[in-house]
Amino acid sequence: MEKKEWYLEYEIQKNRPGLLGDISSLLGMLSINIVTINGVDDGKRGLLIRANSDEQIKRLESILYTMDTIKLIKLRVPHLRDRLAVRHGRYIQRDADDKKTFRFVRHELGLLVDFMTELYKLEGHRLIGIRGMPRVGKTESIIAASVSANKRWLLVSSTLLKQTIRSSLIQDEYNENSLFIIDGIVSSKQMNEKHWQLIREIMRIPAVKVVEHPDAFIQSTEYTIEDFDYIIELRHEPDEEIIYDVRKRNALLLGSEFEGFDF
Known part of the structure; x- marks a missing residue:
């Protein structure tokens, strides 16, 4: 099955060492690959990710909503503005x-x-x-x-x-x-x-x-x-x-x- 790209954006609620590592580890456990990552606004990060199925994304979404260190902003098929935001670090x-x-x-x-x-x-x-x-x-x-x-x-x-x-x-x-x-x-x-x-x-x-x-x-x-x-x-x-x-x-x-x- 061909992998599909998604755009993930979250706002940092509690900035602590290792937060990005936690997100990366979670994606790895779900077999979701990170394509690109960048800051897209003050306190926000945007990621282009690649997954094998929509089910993986649904599981990721449910877990992210339980985390108190971040606030999920967007998880969707990437728009043009999303891709450019990750590339340039701003919307x-x-x-x-x-x-x-x-x-x-x-x-x-x-x-x-x-x-x-x-x-x-x-x-x-x-x-x-x-x-x-x-x-x-x-x-x-x-x-x-x-x-x-x-x-x-x-x-x-x-x-x-x-x-x-x-x-x-x-x-x-x-x-x-x-x-x-x-x-x-x-x-x-x-x-x-x-x-x-x-x-x-x-x-x-x-x-x-x-x-x-x-x-x-x-x-x-x-x-x-x-x-x-x-x-x-x-x-x-x-x-x-x-x-x-x-x-x-x-x-x-x-x-x-x-x-x-x-x-």
Whole structure:
């Protein structure tokens, strides 16, 4: 029988020497293997474990509930966030009200790239929006994740090196392994119908599309925020306000004497 992976997370109630050894010994007695272990929050540990049967997991769960040194938090088939939490030692922050919105700060770029890499590996159409102020690392993270996921990234509209506005693709770019990057602010300024026709064609391709500044994008298209499968917010600091009002944003970033900004 093929072994199945599970995610175990517990909170330490009485921290004493040998506690992790006790947990490891218990898993060993139940013939459950530890794949990965890490701290995932203050006073919490997360483990990826592998078991031969669900019965082993049920026995483990019943024993863990009797232990007064720990509090069982999660024991389930691992979600993507669980795997990344064990890998990086912390959980991705998720919006409490909007479950498809995930929040990162700049010092978590490694975690963000890993998260987007896993999203890119999912098959079929995926529409991902990413919000953030200039120079926070949005485009760089998108491209780094595409390389990690072995995807061919294509700039449909961007200001990464210079302003890019595409109105057509070559034949081999219409590919499910391509990753299409759209800057919502740059595209929203365009009156070129060929550019918008290209975006509509891209939306019909069963591939990953990433839209920077999705709020600006939906103001100029028939798409809504509900059409996005995931929304990522990237900030310099946790309490940073993401501003889409151009004049207010320019005043904060460059001083009120500047009237324009190349997004």
